[in-house]
Amino acid sequence: MPVLKKVLLAIFAALLSAAPAIAAEITDVTGRKVEIELPAKRILLGEARQIHIAAALKGERVFDTIVGWRDDLVKKDPDSYAGYLERFPAIEKLPRFGYVPSGDFSLEAAIALKPDIITLNLEAAEAAEESGFIDKAAAAGIAVIFLDFRVDPAANSEKSVAILGRLFGAEATAKEFIGWRRAQIAIVTERLAKAGDITRPKVFIERSPGITGEVACCRTFGPANFGEMVEMAGGHNIGSDVITATFGDLNPEQLVVANPDHVIVTGSNWSAESDLNQFVAVGRGADPAAARERLKGLMQRPAFSSLDAVKSGAVHAVWHQFYGAPYEFVPIQQFAKWFHPALFADLDPERTFREFHEKFLPVTYRPGYFVSLSDGGE
Structure with missing residues (x-):
């Protein structure tokens, strides 16, 4: 019976992964409306510390759709990085990127990874707009989504969790996360x-x-x-x-x-x-x-x-x-x-x-x- 159960679960997972993406509209924390297909198949985290949320939504499968991330987790939070590296050794080879406002994010290298989505923090919005980053990404078929957990978390944290829930196909877990967080506060x-x-x-x-x-x-x-x-x-x-x-x-x-x-x-x-x-x-x-x-x-x-x-x-x-x-x-x-x-x-x-x-x-x-x-x- 356990073997049969494993086979059925594997078939179910395969069917889920083969399910077609659905065209949808997301409004990010800047108020921009972005047309994308959900769930996203290839996501580039413009801030690696967003893994703290993504991992809570996707658990063991969090890196299934992440194709790259910023280098900030390694530099600014190496103890957390070590914890994820211990559990997911393959992330050592995950492509890393710089910071958009500093001008050291290589959009060309990002385009080569063919992501559907690049997520950026709200602090990067002005620089991304002024540098043409958003338009250049759009021309390559990449949507840019802004999230915020720092500037005005009271207004934007739950909204950002919900957005990530949609991007990762984990809406139910996002709602559970938000409810659990509210209860603890x-x-x-x-x-x-x-x-x-x-x-x-x-x-x-x-x-x-x-x-x-x-x-x-x-x-x-x-x-x-x-x-x-x-x-x-x-x-x-x-x-x-x-x-x-x-x-x-x-x-x-x-x-x-x-x-x-x-x-x-x-x-x-x-x-x-x-x-x-x-x-x-x-x-x-x-x-x-x-x-x-x-x-x-x-x-x-x-x-x-x-x-x-x-x-x-x-x-x-x-x-x-x-x-x-x-x-x-x-x-x-x-x-x-x-x-x-x-x-x-x-x-x-x-x-x-x-x-x-x-x-x-x-x-x-x-x-x-x-x-x-x-x-x-x-």
């Missing part, structure tokens, strides 16, 4: 709403310190992205008081005057491109002791030494790549636990992320996405 937001008038701690979240140049201060987030996650978790993002864009800068004096109750820095393994190597390497399988030492070092900068958060040990690091994938439910849960430990004593963000891996992803979970100075008895 609601654990925090609904409990905060029921708690009523709570005190919101002041939070400064610093974007990728220690990656390049001098150890300066203070690149941060406005009301979107990590700034919004802080607010949803019951904190007050001090960056939103002065910055209206997704990203911006505070000067050290503004930080000292604000005197936040919590400091959070974003970090990742940027060893492939950092000229400073003082970043906090958190992420899949990261060493918490090493990350904590880096975090402690960053707090020795002049602007930080007098802050109440540093004195009390309320200093944390979060995996930077959460800012570009619709996995916001994980940092929102962790932030809530940091900001309101009594209210969220039963919440286990690590267990949440492990369950997500087991339910959706083809790679195994390994901890290391967060660290706090207080964890080391500071």
Whole structure:
């Protein structure tokens, strides 16, 4: 019986793969309407970190239709790349591309792969338009689709997941993904709403310190992205008081005057491109002791030494790549636990992320996405 079942499943899979594509229209996050055949048979990911979503939609078969991708996963998120390489060794030979706004994306090499679709992030839209990239791709029969998980995730993350669901022929899984994500965020937001008038701690979240140049201060987030996650978790993002864009800068004096109750820095393994190597390497399988030492070092900068958060040990690091994938439910849960430990004593963000891996992803979970100075008895 098991043999017969395997044969039937193989026949069913073959029939699915042989099913004709259906002409359809997709509206991307820029509002462009694109005529394509779905599901796409050959997809080029203009940002490889979109694999975090694609893999949740397609699981073990995620690379069946991916013919190339940008080189950013290897450079900016090598720990995640290692996890996918371990599970899918053939991706080492998958063609890699540069970044459209930097002018180092070879459209000629992309055309040679004959993709149906090139997916790009919203940040690349202006450069793609001005350079004629979209028109040149269209002339070669390639549709360009813009997605967004960074600039305005509240408006575009779910829409982008749904688009990828259609491109990969995984609409049902996309809906399940979106529903699961909403439910995990609601654990925090609904409990905060029921708690009523709570005190919101002041939070400064610093974007990728220690990656390049001098150890300066203070690149941060406005009301979107990590700034919004802080607010949803019951904190007050001090960056939103002065910055209206997704990203911006505070000067050290503004930080000292604000005197936040919590400091959070974003970090990742940027060893492939950092000229400073003082970043906090958190992420899949990261060493918490090493990350904590880096975090402690960053707090020795002049602007930080007098802050109440540093004195009390309320200093944390979060995996930077959460800012570009619709996995916001994980940092929102962790932030809530940091900001309101009594209210969220039963919440286990690590267990949440492990369950997500087991339910959706083809790679195994390994901890290391967060660290706090207080964890080391500071």
